[in-house]
Amino acid sequence: MNALVSAHSGLRYIVLLLLVVAIVNALLNLKSGKYEKKDKMINLFTMIFLHIQLLIGLVLYFTSDKVQFVSGLMADKSLRFFDVEHPVLMILAIILVTLGRKKAELREVPDVKHKLILRYYLLGLVLIFISIPWPFTHPHLGAGWF
Secondary structure (H helix, E strand, O other): OHHHHHHHHHHHHHHHHHHHHHHHHHHHOOOOOOOOHHHHHHHHHHHHHHHHHHHHHHHHHHHOOOOOOOOOHHHOHHHHHHHHHHHHHHHHHHHHHHHHHHHHHHOOOHHHHHHHHHHHHHHHHHHHHHHOOOOOOOHHHOOOOO
């Protein structure tokens, strides 16, 4: 269990980095008129790592002691965060990234592809960033940096 928690916590930095790289790449190539294989691969690997993170998170959701389906969980900040807020916002973020990539791949115009990636991946990044149990945003959870 500790290995999964560590993997889930550590993988977040790779996911965040990949999201930032994909967003910056889309921003820099927005007016280039090109959507090359490297653009497609950056977006694909970002989505793949997000889905790996989701799978690890789902295993943790159903096996972790932090998730407890008890009455009154909405009144307890820690239970509410791990039972409801974190999983719902993360799943929404992953759906946004997946939809954005799919929509971009279906378009013909490179600028439109980059614009879709920029919008959807940025929204996903914002949701992910506010959903992570950072020590500075959720001190009541006792969460660490790793």
